[in-house]
Amino acid sequence: MRTKLTDFITIVRQDPAVENVVGFTGGSQRNTGQMFIQLKPLAERRMSADQIINRLRGKLAGEPGASLFLQSVQDIRVGGRASNAQYQYTLQADDLNELRAWDPKIKQALTQVKSLTDVNTDTQDKGLQTSLVIDRDKAKSLGINPSDVDNALNNAFGQRQVSTIYNPLNQYRVVMEAAPQYWQSPDGLRDIYVITAAGAQVPLSTFSHYEPTNTALAVNHQGQFAASTISFNLAPGASLSEATQDIQDAMNRIGVPSSVHGSFQGTAKAFQDSLSSQPVLILFALITIYIVLGVLYESYVHPITILSTLPSAGVGALLALIITDTDFSIIALIGVILLIGIVKKNAIMMIDFALEAERSQGMSPADAIFHACVLRFRPILMTTMAALLGALPLALGHGDGAELRTPLGISIVGGLLVSQILTLYTTPVQRRTAARIGFARKLNMTRGTQALRTSLLALAACALVSACAVGPDYKRPDAEVPQQYKEAGDWKVADPSDAIARGKWWEIFNDPQLNTLEEQVAAANQNILVAEAQYRQAQALVQSAQASFFPTLGASASATRSRSVRTSVNPDGSLSTGNPSLLNSQNLSLNASWELDLWGRIRRTVESNQASAQASAGDLSSALLSAQATLAQNYFQLRVTDTQKAVLQRTVANYERFLKLTQNQYAVGVAQRSDVLTAQTQLKQSQALLLDTEVTRAQLEHAIAVLIGKPPAEFSLAPATAASAADLPALPAIPLEVPSAVLERRPDIAAAERRMAAANAQIGVAKAAYFPTLSLGASAGLAANTLSRLATLPSRVWSIGPTLAATLFDGGARAAAVDKAGAAYDASVATYRQTVLGAFQDVEDNLAALRWQTQEFGVQADAVKAAQEAAQLNLNRYRAGTVSFLEVITAQATAYSAERTLLTLQGKQYSAAVLLVKALGGGWHGEVPLVGKAALQPASAPAAQ
Secondary structure, three states: OHHHHHHHHHHHHOOOOEEEEEEEEOOOOOOOEEEEEEEOOHHHHOOOHHHHHHHHHHHHOOOOOOOOOOOOOOOOOOOOOOOOOOEEEEEEEOOHHHHHHHHHHHHHHHHOOOOEEEEEEOOEOOEEEEEEEEOHHHHHHOOOOHHHHHHHHHHHHOOEEEEEEEOOOOEEEEEEOOOHHHOOOHHHHHHOEEEOOOOOEEEHHHOEEEEEEEEOOEOEEEOOEEEEEEEEEEOOOOOHHHHHHHHHHHHHHHOOOOOEEEEEEHHHHHHHHHHHHHHHHHHHHHHHHHHHHHHHHOOOHHHHHHHOOHHHHHHHHHHHHHHOOOOOOHHHHHHHHHHHHHHHHHHHHHHHHHHHHHHHHOOOHHHHHHHHHHHHHHHHHHHHHHHHHHHHHHHHOOOOOHHHHHHHHHHHHHHHHHHHHHHHHHHHHHHHHHHHOOHHHHOOOOHHHHHHHHHHHHHHHHHHHOOOOOOOOOOOOOOOOOOOOOOOOOOOEOOOOOOOOOOOHHHHHOOHHHHHHHHHHHHHOHHHHHHHHHHHHHHHHHHHHHHHHOOEEEEEEEEEEEEEOOEEEOOOOOEEEOOOEEEEEEEEEEEEEEEEOOOOHHHHHHHHHHHHHHHHHHHHHHHHHHHHHHHHHHHHHHHHHHHHHHHHHHHHHHHHHHHHHHHHHHHOOOOOHHHHHHHHHHHHHHHHHHHHHHHHHHHHHHHHHHHOOOOHHHOOOOOOOOOOHHHOOOOOOOOEOOHHHHHHHOHHHHHHHHHHHHHHHHHHHHHHOOOOEEEEEEEEEEEEOOOOOOOOHHHEEEEEEEEEEOOOOOOOHHHHHHHHHHHHHHHHHHHHHHHHHHHHHHHHHHHHHHHHHHHHHHHHHHHHHHHHHHHHHHHHHHHOOOOOHHHHHHHHHHHHHHHHHHHHHHHHHHHHHHHHHHHOOOOOOOOOOOOHHHHHOOOOOHHHO
16 A cells, blocks of 8 residues: 555656645555645646646546545535545445445446546445355264354454463463464464364364455444445536536436435535525525515515615626636625625615605605715715725635635625616616605505504515425335235235224124123223323324414503602712602503414424324324233133133043042052052142142233223133133134235334324424524503503503514534434434334234144144043053053143143134234224223214214
């Protein structure tokens, strides 16, 4: 790397515009270096930094094996990531492998864009690694498992601590590793031996080989996602707006998937933001100026006459930039904005003096404007020339830093010249035209009516700008949805005509007792009532936020009596006190205030609260579905426990008869004492299992009681009559829906999606803090010093007017609030996508469980039948004296154990079926469920509508 850097320095130093070059190796990445180039003063080189870079780019491209990226030092740099070029375009994806696959494709596509140059990426995927490939069949034949290979490699290269040596003053750790000569090449793996479980040493090369592969040296992240940054410079003659559009076209042309997201960073991002927001901000500025001028001049027309000078200034600035071949940069845009405040002073001076002449001297509008133009021509010309001569050095200046100052001066000089020439003619013409058609006379008003009309003018203008709301509009992010279920097996996708009980999904199990219990969950379960109360809280927050759209009215009344003493200073410096005076004051007033939602803060707040309320409704539905599924699981487990209890009762009865048989045989000398004791042991163990089953049943019964909101002591379920697994009801068929329907049927997914919308709206709320708030206030009432005068007309008082408030400096609190809102939105997106993934996992898990457990149930049923036949055969042979007692006991225990296993498996099938229905969304359709007392009313009741 040092040699390549020296070659680059030699090439750059030979350029006549370069004064000094300093370079060094190292940096944030491997095999990198940096170079700082100092150019000669501009007067000596006569070329800009970008022109010199274009000249050097061709010479540097001929150096093989390395690349050098040049960029000029920026006077204004807005954030961005560290990169090899001035502008950055960052790619983000959930899947790192997908990002690595598309990063070189996108880079190649952008390399072919004519408006870009120096396109490169910060992806480091050229790292080398050695992969050890094991022949598992050969390793197995040699008695070697993967853990043996792992231990051998760890001992050789893992710096494994194997012992500690102690002495009176210190202790030393003994680390085992291979000799250094085995580290230099992967060939050292051939000298590694693996010790088998039998103690034999087998060369690693006997059953494995290594392969060189590539790997990433580093993985960059932005937010919570893997990211790679493609940096670029602008080609000569290309503009940033053209480059950003070409990049978007290239991304669309190559068909980048939605899971790979690209965004501009740094200066490019700031440029895009300014393009989208600058016209709106200029419009708001003009509307604000119009409102202020309208209030000051008490006219609708005069502000229009004054603001008509602005287009000529903008046209002049653009013409000057075009003539001088200067880019319309951010600095030039600042100059155009400055012109808004400079050029309108000409019209203000003419209109102000014309109005004064009309009022004080009684002149006509035409004579008044002519008199104002003659009288104020010299001040107008002096102020314009002062501003123009002040900007002229910026436009004509040369030397270091002139690139930053020149666009500002050219835009100001061009705008002033054109506006000065045109406004001296256009402003009087517009004033006379307005007077000729009678605008001024028609808008003459009394003072009270005039104030009201002025307020209505401001209100109408504010209503116009309030149609806009800052912040991004919500768009649901994409989530990866599979085309079909992996574990579906023989399950079929439901057709639209399938008759499924969507609302009361538990009815597919055809159990009247379960139906009765499920109906009580929504009405009495306390967890669901908590979720319902939280939903009502969210609705109340929506109503509270919507109330901010309307004015606030208030009333006040007061009556005070005060005593005061007047103190005066005598000529000799002493103080004298006059007679005390009493003052009475009675006030009765009504007041109103209204904050105009100019920037959408209130609307974004309402939008956020509405989305949060919808998320709370999803939480309520999710809680209800969870409680219903838990009740169904507990109910089926209780019924399986009842069947197990019946089996155990039958087992105990059989063991009691068998014990009596054994005792009779022992009494006549046919059986041994040990046979009697074994029979007693089997009986007592079965009785103990029966008692344990009673405990399990009681606990399940208590859990069901709590789920339906009843104390366990007041609830009981009669035992089921099923005597074996064959007597339990069969599992119902559960038709599937296409995977995309899960996104619409799961309430937890809907809640996560609504929280994304709420977080997105909070970004707009945070951004609205950058803009001023405009409030309208009014009050009217009565004020007098005696109660008898309070109701008279002279006691009337009133006030009305707007209030504009803005935060000028807050130490970055608003920027931090915007960043916080953006991070919260990113977190909600990740939560939504994780919820979608979890939903599909739930479906796949329970599909797999049902599919395999169904096959397992059939195999286990055959095992039960065979075990029961074997037990009966051994019992008959024992009675005939052909087998021992131990064989009979073993066969019976095997039969009873197989039957209990079959019942346990059937309980798992019921649980998997219930969980599959839950994973598919149950009967949720997006509506808010009825809970509490409303759930007990019939469907035709008003509460259920």
